[in-house]
Amino acid sequence: MIYLDYNASAPLHEAAYEAMQPFLGERSANASSLHRLGREARDAVEQAREYVGALMGAGSPENVFFTSGGTESDVWALRGVFEQKSNTERNSLLVSTVEHPAVLDTAAYLSKHGVDVQYIEVDSTGCLYRLPVTKKTRLVSVMAANNETGNLYNLKSMALWAQREGALIHTDAVQALGKIPVNVNQWGVDFCSVSAHKIGGPQGVGALYVHPDTSIGPLITGGGQERGHRSGTLNVAGIVGFGAVAKAIAGKIDERSRRMAALRDRLESQILTALKTVHVLGDLEHRLPNTTLLTVPGIKGEAIVLEMDAVGVAISTGAACSSGSGEPSSVLTAMRLANPKIQGAIRFSVGVENTEEEMDQAANAFIQCVERLLTVAGQIENV
C-alpha cells in the first residue's frame, strides 16, 4: 500500500514504537503511584513533556499539559476560557470558518450557552485577510494549518492583533507540528493544541500549551493530575511515544519540510500535466509542504478514493458523501466553492517516509482512475 494520508494519521515512528514497549509491559504503572515503577513512569512522562515542549517552542515544559488528543486540546482551550468566571465585558469568541470541527462544534456549543460567537470568513482560496477583534473579544481561535487545503495562517500577525485588543488567542497546530517550524513563543499565542499521531506518535495522545501568564479552568475534573489542570490517569506509554517522536524529529523540521515539498510537488506536477480538468485548491503560496488538495469537477472524490484504494494507494476525500445527504466538507463550503468542485475534492498528504517511486506510481494510478471515472461520467469518450 502506498500511504498518502499523513494528515489523517502518520504511521507510528520507530522511535515511538521502541520507547513505548517497556511501558506497555514490564514498566507499566500509574504515574501517580509512589512506588519505584510509579516514579519511573512519572519521570518518563516529564522527560516526554520536555521533548514535546521543545518541539513546540513552549519555553518551560511546565507549560505543556497532556491530553487525549487534538480534539480534547481544542475543546479544553475554548471551554476552559469561557467556563471560568464570566466576563460580561468580554464575552465574544472569534473563530475562522475553516477551523476543525473540534473548534467549530465547541463554538456552537458555547453559543448555546450564552457566548457571542463571531466567525471570520475566508475567500475562495481559504485565506483570511482581517481579524475583527474588538474590546469584547475574549478569545480568538485560528488554526496554524488547515487539515484539508494545507493553508497556513499568519499566527504572529494575528496574535499581535489579538493582544492589541487584550484578547487571548488559541491555535490548533495539529497539522502544522512536524511539517513546519512551530514556535508558540515566537507566534505569541496563549494556547496551542497538538496531537501525537499526526507526527508519528501513537493515537489517543495530545497536548495543550498554556502560556504561563494565562489562566484556564479544567475541562476534565477528578484526581487532579497534570497539576490539577487535566484529571485522569496519565497515558504513560502514549505520552512516552509522543515524547520519543518529538525528540527524533526535533532539529530536522526544515529538512523534513523540504523533502515533503519535493515529493508533493513531484506528484502534483505529474497529475496537473496529464489532466487538464484537475485543479489545485487553497493558497498555493502558503500551504503545508506535504499537502495538495485537488479537485476533479464532475466526478466524486469518494469514487476516486475507493478506486485508488483498490489499486493500493491510500488517500482521502475533501468531502464526505453519504448518499441521501451528500454532506459537503465544511472547509470547502466555507470557501464558497461550487458543489462539483467540493464533491470532486481529493487530498494527498505525503510523509518523509514516502519515496519518489511511490509518487510516480500514485500519480499514474490517479491519472488512470480519473480518466476511467470521467468516461463513466460521460465527460470523455469511451475508451
Added chain:
Amino acid sequence: MDHFLNPRNVGSVDGPTGMAENEDCGDVATISLRVDGEQIVEARFQTTGCSGAIACCSAVTELLTGSALQVASELTAEDVIDYLDGLPTDKRGCAKMAAMAGLKAVRDALGAGD
C-alpha cells in the same frame, strides 16, 4: 465493489429507443436503451455519481438487458440491491436513483414519457 470497479455497459446507446436522466443528491444518472420488438437488447449508462451510483447503474443496465419492456417497467430499488447481493445502508439511495433512471428510460421507450 465489482460493479463499481468493473462497471458493465458504460456509455450511451446510438439512436436509443428510450433514454432518461435522473438526479438525486447532486448525482446524475443517464440510462439509454435500444429495444427490438418488446425486448430491451442494449442498455447503457453514464453517471457522475459516487461508487454506489456507479455500481447501481451498472446493475440496472444488466437487469434491463434482455428483459421485456413490460417486465422492466416493474424494476425496483430492491431488485438492484438484490442483484448486487446487498448494499451498505448509506448507499441504498443510489439504488433508488439508478432504478428510477432505468424506469424513466423504459417509460420513454414505451412512449409513456414520465
